Amino acid sequence: MLEWQSDSPVSLEISTSPDFSKTKQLYAGSAHRYFLSGLANGDYYLRLKTLEGQTSTPLLVSVVHQSLNRALFLVAIGALVTLAVVITILRGARDE
Amino acid sequence: MNEAAAILPPTVGWILLALFSALWVGLGFYWGRRNKSFEDHALAGRNIGLALGSATAAATWITSNTTMLAPQFALELGVWGMLAYTTASFGLFLFAPMAGRIRKLMPTGYTSGDFFRLRYGRTAWSIFMVYTLFYSLTWLVSMAMAGGILLNALSGIPYAWGMTVILGVCVAYTMRGGLAAVIGTDFIQSLIIIVGVVIVGFAVLSHVSVDEIHHNLEATRPALLNVLFPAAIMAIFNNLLFGLGEVFHNNVWWSRAFAFRDGVGGKAFALGGLIWFPIPVAAGFIALASGALNVPVPAADMVGPLVVADVLGEFGAIAIFIVVFCSLASSLDSLLAATSDLITEDIYRKLMRPDAPLETLKKVAQYVTLALGLFTWAVCLPRIGTLASVLFFAGPLVGSMIWPIVTGLYWRRASTVGAVGGMLLGAGVGLVCYFAIGWYVATLIATAVSMVWVLACAHFSKARFDWAKLSEAA
Numbered sequence: 001m002l003e004w005q006s007d008s009p010v011s012l013e014i015s016t017s018p019d020f021s022k023t024k025q026l027y028a029g030s031a032h033r034y035f036l037s038g039l040a041n042g043d044y045y046l047r048l049k050t051l052e053g054q055t056s057t058p059l060l061v062s063v064v065h066q067s068l069n070r071a072l073f074l075v076a077i078g079a080l081v082t083l084a085v086v087i088t089i090l091r092g093a094r095d096e
Numbered sequence: 097m098n099e100a101a102a103i104l105p106p107t108v109g110w111i112l113l114a115l116f117s118a119l120w121v122g123l124g125f126y127w128g129r130r131n132k133s134f135e136d137h138a139l140a141g142r143n144i145g146l147a148l149g150s151a152t153a154a155a156t157w158i159t160s161n162t163t164m165l166a167p168q169f170a171l172e173l174g175v176w177g178m179l180a181y182t183t184a185s186f187g188l189f190l191f192a193p194m195a196g197r198i199r200k201l202m203p204t205g206y207t208s209g210d211f212f213r214l215r216y217g218r219t220a221w222s223i224f225m226v227y228t229l230f231y232s233l234t235w236l237v238s239m240a241m242a243g244g245i246l247l248n249a250l251s252g253i254p255y256a257w258g259m260t261v262i263l264g265v266c267v268a269y270t271m272r273g274g275l276a277a278v279i280g281t282d283f284i285q286s287l288i289i290i291v292g293v294v295i296v297g298f299a300v301l302s303h304v305s306v307d308e309i310h311h312n313l314e315a316t317r318p319a320l321l322n323v324l325f326p327a328a329i330m331a332i333f334n335n336l337l338f339g340l341g342e343v344f345h346n347n348v349w350w351s352r353a354f355a356f357r358d359g360v361g362g363k364a365f366a367l368g369g370l371i372w373f374p375i376p377v378a379a380g381f382i383a384l385a386s387g388a389l390n391v392p393v394p395a396a397d398m399v400g401p402l403v404v405a406d407v408l409g410e411f412g413a414i415a416i417f418i419v420v421f422c423s424l425a426s427s428l429d430s431l432l433a434a435t436s437d438l439i440t441e442d443i444y445r446k447l448m449r450p451d452a453p454l455e456t457l458k459k460v461a462q463y464v465t466l467a468l469g470l471f472t473w474a475v476c477l478p479r480i481g482t483l484a485s486v487l488f489f490a491g492p493l494v495g496s497m498i499w500p501i502v503t504g505l506y507w508r509r510a511s512t513v514g515a516v517g518g519m520l521l522g523a524g525v526g527l528v529c530y531f532a533i534g535w536y537v538a539t540l541i542a543t544a545v546s547m548v549w550v551l552a553c554a555h556f557s558k559a560r561f562d563w564a565k566l567s568e569a570a
Contacts, residue, residue, distance in 0.1 A: 001395075014316070024315055024316060026316050026387075027390060027392055028390065029390065029392060031392030031394065032394075033392065033393075033394040033395075034392055034393065034394075035171065035393040035394070035395065035396050035399070037171055037172050037317060037319075037320070037396070038171075038174060038313070038316070038317025038318065038319045038320035039317065039318070039319055040318050040319050040322070065319070065325070065326050065327065066326035066327050066330065067326065068324055068326050070326070070330075071324075071326035071327070071329050071330045072329070074330050074333070074334075074537055074540060075329050075330070075332065075333060077333075077540060077544050078332065078333020078334065078336070078337065078540050079333065080544075081333070081337065081540070081543050081544050081547055082186075082333060082336060082337065082340075084547065085190065085340065085498060085499075085502060086190065088502050088503065088506060089190055089193055089194060089502060089506070090193070091506070092193075092197075092506060093197075093505075093506045093507070093508075094506075
């Protein structure tokens with residue numbers, strides 16, 4: 001969650017380089033908070049820009065996702081457990 | 097959010113709140129007038145048909161979390177997160193065959209506690225009661241808090257007042273009308289929710305195309321479109337199993353299995369699941385559209401209502417206000433009724449007053465409903481904690497009960513050692529994983545550990561349970 005204070009509308013920009021040679025605009029308006037999500041692994045620089053062109057000090061955000069191997073391992077366990085539940089219910093009471 | 101930032105004027109919010117409060121309380125008192133005994137109050141005379149049954153299953157499962165947490169899942173975990181939330185419908189689909197089995201084995205049963213006590217004995221029942229009361233109270237608190245937060249965000253009604261009114265209304269009509277009032281209001285609430293979500297969904301789509309949403313996500317939140325987003329794919333089965341655990345163990349669903357007319361339960365739960373399935377998809381889609389619509393999101397769990405209100409203005413705010421009020425009421429009333437029945441039947445009747453007449457039990461259930469409401473109100477007033485963290489803390493507990501319940505219903509060789517060990521080991525390891533890794537694996541690990549223990553015990557068990565013992569609940 002990003003929070004800032006500003007009396008006038010601002011745009012929130014993101015870049016992968018500290019000099020903001022290539023930027024993308026995440027938001028433009030009068031809000032004071034922004035929920036940041038969905039970034040790929042890597043370092044990102046964020047800054048606010050006013051309508052007059054003034055910019056804030058850049059903020060560095062590092063994104064490190066969970067291990068994909070661990071995620072796939074857990075998916076396999078989940079699929080196995082779920083399948084076992086489904087089979088048990090659909091088979092019903094066989095030992096009555 | 098505060099009053100200045102709210103899109104709906106507080107006066108409009110108060111008028112809507114007053115109108116719907118009067119409607120639900122009036123209908124609750126009307127439908128409750130024929131309740132004479134505990135069986136009428138707790139199980140609506142065991143005579144609920146398919147239309148009411150399907151509607152109550154869907155409406156109860158459409159909670160504040162469907163309108164707040166499903167969009168949060170989409171915004172944090174992307175498309176997989178949105179789909180992960182929809183897997184909660186599997187709880188209703190798989191409970192459908194179980195409902196028929198429950199009705200057959202326990203034709204005079206009242207609660208899921210009856211099942212644990214008769215099937216596995218007092219120790220397993222005690223653990224079940226601790227788990228289910230923790231879960232039920234967590235759910236109650238999270239929904240009452242959500243009510244206050246949402247009404248405040250949409251209309252500027254102060255949090256404490258919004259939470260108090262929505263909780264008070266649900267307590268009033270549930271106390272007076274019991275399950276008949278809960279199911280009757282659920283029917284109307286489910287119709288309002290479905291119509292509201294369809295209108296809102298099409299309205300949002302008319303403001304932004306799917307292509308625009310896709311381009312925006314690709315540019316600003318690319319991981320949300322990644323099919324191998326690690327946290328998102330971890331959440332899929334964790335959420336699915338959380339949903340199974342919630343439905344399989346909780347008296348909200350067992351009381352309906354007992355209340356539905358013979359032969360109705362299976363169809364009603366399956367239809368309820370089908371009705372519920374598209375709701376979180378629509379709610380999640382709205383959240384994914386927030387970037388393309390340039391809607392600032394001050395908190396992840398507020399994204400759905402805020403996008404709708406921002407795009408559609410006052411009309412959208414009114415629509416989402418009504419939908420949210422209905423989804424909160426339809427779940428709060430069900431949980432109040434089912435939990436008060438559980439305490440009345442399992443604690444008051446079975447432990448304290450086995451000879452209590454049914455008329456007295458009805459009065460006790462009404463007072464317990466009031467006490468639950470007051471407890472929830474007192475916990476919610478300080479507004480502590482976020483919705484997701486409060487809710488997912490209960491995940492390992494409910495996940496650990498899946499296997500004891502499923503095998504207990506279908507296998508004569510399922511044993512007490514298996515059930516007790518499965519619940520304790522599963523919940524213990526799951527909670528450790530909750531803190532060591534994160535909420536998105538806790539339920540999955542808890543269910544897997546419980547499964548291994550329960551299956552091993554059943555394999556080596558020489559006991560063969562006599563199903564006739566389950567019909568002694570009355």
